[in-house]
Amino acid sequence: MKALELNNVRFKYRDFQNWALDSVSLEVEKGEFVTILGCNGSGKSTLCLLTNGLIPHAIQGNLQGSVSVFGNNVGEQPVSQSATKVGIVFQEPESQLFCMSVEEEVAFGPENLAVPREEIKTRVEWALELVGMKGYNNRSPFSLSGGQKQRVAIAAALSMRPEMLVLDEPAYALDPVGRLGLYSVLRDLKEKHGMTVILAERDAEEALAFSDRFVLMKDGKLLESGPPRQVLRDPAKLREIGVAPPQVTEVASLLNTRMGTSKFSFLTVEEAERAILEEVLKPKKEGRR
């Protein structure tokens, strides 16, 4: 059973001419961390809204094809039921937190699902600890920084114990420190908790280190899908869809062009350092300069 299965999905928002998603097929395995890259209007937000049935239940339009999450067709069950499988975090930290305290915010989901009180308490503590917001129980969400708000939003989704977390540009409105905190939470979710994560991003840099797969989207179409190393081999592809490629991969691509090879492919600064040192220190047998 796949975590997410999109089968030839097309979607057009009501009163719009163009397909926001056009013939998209995508499968996500359990425990996989998939980063969807694309610029404004690429369809990645639409894809996120499909995963828990907000499309077609809350947002109207013309939907074709099928979307299933852990074997259930989201079009055929209410959003509140899909919500137990898929937690979703939106771009704007301000408008997705609506309670008067952090604790109530995180408890809201399980309360709606009629989870017993003791169990809610345990989940709230667990979720706040996971996102590094332990002890903020009684603070007002309004008084938190952007990064803290997004982490509370993640905790609020996690407290429903979903099997998959979907994040739509969660770092969009954050400062660099907020971003770092957010990405370290996402890394933990993958590495320590084996959570299935779908992350929509317009920046490949940060998600690179812990993504199992990059999916490139443009104008509602899925252009490419594969391991980051393979997708980033040609940074031009990213620039083409309006996404800035990570700087180290640009270095690799430049080295390959200059030296007429294709052996350089590194994703982190450490890898780059190792590969370049190796190249510099190796005895020049062929006499090539």
Added chain:
Amino acid sequence: MGGFIDLYTEADTFLHRMDPRVKIVAVLLLSLLAFILSHLYLLLALLTFIFLLLFLARATISRTAFALKFVLRFMVLIIILWPIFDPTGTPVLASLGPIKITEPAVWRGVTSAARVGCLATVWYILMFTTSQRDLVRALVKMGVRFDFGLTLAISLRFLPTFGALIDSIKDAQRARGLELSKGGLLKRSKNYVAVLVPTIVSALRTADTLSLALQSRAYGARADRTYLRDLNMRPSDYVALAVLAAILVLPAFAKFVMQVDI
């Protein structure tokens, strides 16, 4: 900004600890009492009692003065205007054409002002000692539908957000040369359109995401919703209720059954 909307101040007094439901009932009862009492000295006694409670809740004078500033102005207005519009009774203290100032009317004005003072202060104690989340929780627990409680909570929660939003839109428009405090009333209200339109658009957008967020968190999934925090009446809360009942029942009995003029 926040001080205007949320009067709550954290402290650990018996009034802060009291069950919010008891506090709501108490405020209603004391308000009722302010209407039952018609003698000035009794109302002043009630006002003293209420201020004693305020003092026990550790309200600072500056905070109280700030919160009750408008009420105080209103009270002064009542004391001035009442005798002007109420010419009944004797002796007449002064008269100017059709306007007659009589002694009983002056006292009636002062009495009404004292009553308004009692009402305002007693509600202020409630807002001062009860957090908004406790208030909403108490209302839901007292039988208000959860949807209504949630709506109230969301409104309260987003007031400062929209306050901040309006401020930043104002600043942005001022930076582009919009003058908000110059010109006549018509010109000024016209200029405010430039603030109002972006605010409304942004509020609608926020409401849109909000509804998606609510649904994504399984809102309305089950009728038998549970709650993380419960309100529990402690013995001291029952004592407070009993004391309050006595405070109200005695004067009410005296006034309506025994026909004592109080």
